[in-house]
Amino acid sequence: MPKQSKRTMRLRSALKKAWRYVREVTGDAAYENYAKYCATKKSDSNPNAIAMMTRAEFYSESLKRKYSTINRCC
Numbered sequence: 001m002p003k004q005s006k007r008t009m010r011l012r013s014a015l016k017k018a019w020r021y022v023r024e025v026t027g028d029a030a031y032e033n034y035a036k037y038c039a040t041k042k043s044d045s046n047p048n049a050i051a052m053m054t055r056a057e058f059y060s061e062s063l064k065r066k067y068s069t070i071n072r073c074c
Helices: 006-026 030-043 055-067
Strands: none
Touching: 030 055
């Protein structure tokens, strides 16, 4: 397999960063961020740590949180 050129590697790196940015802005990476947060809290040996939600529970909870309040401009 031929070596990748530096230009190709830079392009691939830039595309990965752009994809990560798009996922963060659109909220697609929200569950992964939540999972990382729970992992750091669990490692702190907190006896009051809350069990991590499944992806479906997280999605349901986020929709409930988003639409349970009145959001009107007028």
